[in-house]
Amino acid sequence: MAAVAEDTPTRIRSVAVELFGTRSYRGTSMREIAEGVGITKASLYYHFRSKAEILESLLGPLLDQLDQVLAEAARRRGLAAVRKHLLEGSADALLSNRRVLGLLFRDASVYGDEGLVLGYRVIAWMEEAQKLLAGPRAGWRERIRATQALSAVADPVSLFPDVPDADLRAELLRGANELLQD
Structure with missing residues (x-):
């Protein structure tokens, strides 16, 4: 179970860079990132407090x-x-x-x-x-x-x-x- 949790931030970054690249940073919502990863928005916020934090991690x-x-x-x-x-x-x-x-x-x-x-x-x-x-x-x-x-x-x-x-x-x-x- 720990391996899945450790992999989630990597999946979030991967989906985010894809969405930012196609829809733009400003045009992408946290909800869309969560849906792209297949997690809830609450789970996304567990890993990253904001879209800016995702951008910084990228x-x-x-x-x-x-x-x-x-x-x-x-x-x-x-x-x-x-x-x-x-x-x-x-x-x-x-x-x-x-x-x-x-x-x-x-x-x-x-x-x-x-x-x-x-x-x-x-x-x-x-x-x-x-x-x-x-x-x-x-x-x-x-x-x-x-x-x-x-x-x-x-x-x-x-x-x-x-x-x-x-x-x-x-x-x-x-x-x-x-x-x-x-």
């Missing part, structure tokens, strides 16, 4: 991975090593979270009132990653290219779901590195 691990990549990149010596670690680590984190990444890129309602903290977290991460990629003495042109390189790694991940991870990763990194060439 996006939090991705943002935690990206924060870890950023921290590890900051400890590297030399701009080339920082860039390599940041771009490769970000690509790996994003590719391993392809399903939930689409929520950040395709559904603006995730940044509504309940998801505002997540939105701030994404923006703060982007700003720090851009500074690291651009380098300590970067001017505005280098910072623009660094921002473009981050977008080159992140944006296509959810737009090309049929491209195998290894192939997509190679192309993402090739494009991002080309943007950073002086």
